[in-house]
Amino acid sequence: MLDKTTTATCPAHAPADHPKIKAEKVGILLANLGTPDDYSYWPMRRYLNEFLSDKRVIDYPRWKWQPLLQLIILSKRPFSSGEAYKSIWNHDKGESPLMTITKDQTAKMAAAMEERYGDQVIVDFCMRYGNPSTKSIVREMVAAGCQKILFVPLYPQYAGATSGTANDQFFRALMDEKWQPAARTIAPYFDQPAYIEALARSVEEAYAKAEKRPDILVVSYHGMPKRYLMEGDPYHCQCQKTTRLLRERLGWDETQITTTFQSVFGPEEWLRPYTVEHVADLARQGKKNIAVIAPAFSADCIETLEEINEEICESFEHAGGEEFVYIPCLNDDSDHIAALATVIEDNLKGWLD
Incomplete structure (x- = not known):
């Protein structure tokens, strides 16, 4: 993260008792879901x-x-x-893996932005739920002189329950500022070539290391009630497009890859097929070696490290599956940081060129 300590000076031609103002900066605020x-x-x-x-x-x-x-x-x-x-839990650092990874992502993004823009930008991160809160980091950025803030929800595909609520919280934080900065939010980047390339390389690397080539790649996205799709949420369609673009980049046919949805909660019908059920069906159909990737998550978290690696893996093995390969999220991988940097740079045009 770049240093937020900037010198405050009295504006030129202002009276001596005018409040001092920090040098103008542009804030880049990365936002993730959160952690206890x-x-x-x-x-x-x-x-x-x-x-x-x-x-x-x-x-x-x-x-x-x-x-x-x-x-x-x-x-x-x-x-x-x-x-x-x-x-x-990351017991050495006393925090969840999501927190550790988000800090690492932020540090690498700050270095990339400093190389590109020098001291004109401040890079930090916040969480929608838990700490550091969106409100607290917006307050710090404004106090450090950020008169413009680019808000970057770390969700490749848009959903109201992820990007939407993160944006809501960002706008609520702006409501408390006396001098409200200009603000932008990024569009979902689920189909950006650099993001698809980073996903494809992670698959190719995992397949190269696997003892047996997986029979099929399960592309598991976080689920949502089917009703949300019917009410206009674009998440399902964006997930399907991410899978299609990944398949095309890998040069595979449709038998080698499938889209599923995990983390079902409550009595409603959610987007199908459910990952935990589908991997068991695959095992019963004779696909004994599978790989699973979770492109909706920018960082490994409880849904990937625990749910996929334990619950979903156990469902596959209990149905007769043999080899289960989990492909980690892109995390702070250099290809991922480069892809995000491209998205950020595109959205800073007109503010910083």
Whole structure:
């Protein structure tokens, strides 16, 4: 992250008692989903309460949802979720893998932006849920002289429950600023050539290392209720296009790759096929060696390190599967940072050239 300490001076021709103003900067704010501060009960409960109270995530009427959430779900789920987080926790640094990876991504992006723009920019990150909060980092950026902020949700495909709610929180943070900076948000980058290239290279590297070539690549995206698609959310279509572009870049036919959706929650029908069921079906159909990749996640997290590597892997093996290869998220890989840098540079045009 670039240094936020900049010198404040009184504007030229202003009276001596005029407030000092920091030199103008452009802020680049990376945003990820979030993480609990710890895997014990109360930090988990606070995190889950913020996440599951978001109307973009669960859009049931408050009078119906909140009693169920507060009295039943949040009395039990922090224990099970805490155990899941504990199994993947970065104990050396006292934080979740998502936090560690997001810090690494931010440091590498800051270095790339400094090389490109010098001291004109400040790069930092925030979380939609948990810490560091979007509001706190926006406040720091404005205090450091950022009169323009580019907000970068780290979600390749747009969904209301990911990019949409991250943008909502960013705009809410701007509402509290006396001197509101100019603001931009990036469009989803699910079909950007550099992003598809980074995905394809990660697949090629994983296949080259595998003891047996996988029979099929399962491209698993985070799920959402099917109703959201019917109401106009473009996520499902953007996921399908990402898979198609990846397949075309790899030069494969349709029998070598399939799209699925994971993390089903609640009684509604979600986008299908469900990953946990589909991998078992593949094993029963004779596809004993599979690979799984999760392009909707920019960083490995509970849904990849625990859900895919444990629950989904176990479903495959219990159905007779033999070789299960998980292909990590792009994380702070140099190809990923370069792809994101290209998206950011495109969105800074007119502000910085």
